Each structure stands twice: as structure tokens, then as C-alpha cells.
Amino acid sequence: MPPSRYLFSTLLGLLAAMPAGRATEFIDPAALGFGSSAFTLDTTYQATLDYDRGNGGLEMWETRAILPLGKWERGDLLIGVGVDYAWHHADFGGREGLGTKDLQSLKARLALAWRPKDSQWWALGFVSPGLATDFEAVGSDAFTISGLGLLGYRWSARLDLAVGVYASSGLDETQVMGAVGFIWRPNDRWIVQATPPVVAIGWRPSTDWTLALVGYPGGSSWEVAETEEGVRQVKLRLWRVAASVEKRIGEHWRVNLRAGVSLGGELELRDGNSREISSTDLDSAAFGAVAVKWAF
Secondary structure, three states, X not given: OOOOHHHHHHHHHHHHHOOOOOOOOOOOOOXXXXXXXEEEEEEEEEEEEEEOOOOOEEEEEEEEEEEEEEEEEEOOEEEEEEEEEXXXXXXXXXXXXXXXXXXXXXXXXXXXXXXXOXXXXXXXXXXXXXXXXXOOOOOHHHEEEEEEEEEXXXXXXXXXXXXXXXXXXXOOEEEEEEEEEEEEOOOOOEEEEEEXXXXXXXXXXXXXXXXXXXXXXXXXXEXXXXXXXXXXXXXXXXXXXXXXXXXXXXXXXEEEEEEEEEEEEEEEEEOOOOOEEEEEEEOOEEXXXXXXXXXX
16 A cells, blocks of 8 residues: 555654744645644546557546644644545546546554654654445445654754654555655755655755655545446555645635646556456656645
8 A cells, every 4th residue: 555645744743843942834735734733625636547558548637634622732742633525536547447536545543753852862643443434335344544753853954863663454454664764954044854755855946945856656545336347446556756835824815726747657447356357657748736725
């Protein structure tokens, strides 16, 4: 199962909110919820990703909503909860009996952040259970859960280092992987975020504008109603590289525009027992996105 984009956004959002040290507003590479808590609505149009094997291609509209529900401090501990919803309106062009599908995911998230006031060390934990399905036939494979534990060290006022372990389970697969990252601020205008699987290089010419080059994963996995060809599981993997421009409007509003290329894509279709029916690489294709956020 692909690593969850949202877990890194939640964790870094809590890190930015922790009182120790100075406040930091992270570059938000794909309207994933980095930095201060924000209600977010993000829409992406994905041009057709042609199938490398077989005729046709995959075309998508994607809409995501990030809904933070609460944040509480208990001494050196910060607790955050929220809900994430994603909708993919995908046209598979009839591949293996799949036409147009509305693929959805609904996830709760609980994140914990710990940083003692007199220590350079900090720690973060995360768990996110949810459903990923077309909601036409919801079975046990629609349930997903992911989590991460992260240990960090503030090396200097401008550099944070972190190591961690990420785990996820869904569609009869369990994945465990390590993560190493850093957040470097060479000066007050530039920031480099390498928090796998998200990478961003950002520049702020003023407090109201943020320009960035970003890379982040796309795709997900879903359980769907069985087709005549026996497809019950859909797995989509891809990476996105984009230029991003964000404008702050007043105290709370943010508008973000992104344009770039989706690449390294793969579409895998399986039956209800996770046996592969077909798989194909996806050719690169352009995408564009807009996000509106209300930060608080």
C-alpha cells in the first residue's frame, strides 16, 4: 500500500505548532496540511495517463478535503485529531471491465507530538484507520490502517533531523519501512524539506507569497465492486513533480496553484484474493491543481 501523504502532513503540522523554539510555517507542497492547522479543499485534474500495455488510458479528477477537528496541549504533549476525505473520479477506459468509477477514501487520524521545553529532542506518533472503496460493495479489504513513529533532533536553529518507522496494512498487504528526513532553513526566505516521500524546495519573497518546486506521491488502493473480469482491487501508484505558487490572503485564507507532470505510474488490478489480473505502467502526463485553505 502506498505511504500515506497525510501522515507526514499531520506530523509536521504538530511540529510547527509545538511551543519549543521559534514558530515555523512549512512549505505545503501539495495542499497536504503542513504547518498550521487548516480546513483545506484541493482539486486536481489529471490528463490521460496512457497504458503502456493495452489500449486506452486513465483519466482522473481528484478532490480532497482535510478537516482538523481539534488540538490539545497536555504539558509537553500535543494531541491532534482530524478527518481526511478523498474522491477520485476515474475513467479506466473499460480496462478489465472497469469504466468510470468514483473511488473514495475516508480516514480518521490521531497524532501525538512530544517535545520537552529544555531538550533538543522531539518525538511524534501517528495512527490513521479508514476505508478505501467505491462504496458499492464494502468488504474487509476496504479497511486500511497506517501509522508512524518518528524521533527527531534539532541540530541547530535552522536544521532538524529525524528517523522513523512507517507501517501500513490494506488489501491483504502489510508494509513496514524506515524513513530518514531533514528540514533545513538556510535563511529566513528559503526552506528545504526532505521528509520522504515528500520533497520540497521553497522560497518566500515576502510573507504573503510562497514559490516552490515539489515532489510527492499520488495514487492509492481501493476495494471495488467485482467486474465481469473479476477485478475486486485497484492499486494505483504514481509520482508528481510540480511548480507551486501560494498566496496568503488576510490572516486566514491561502490559495495554492500547482502545475506539473505525473510520472512513474503503475496500475495493478487484482481479484478478491489479491491475485493479479493485469498490470501496466502508465505514461507520463500533465496535471494541474488548485487548493483553498482556511488556516487557524
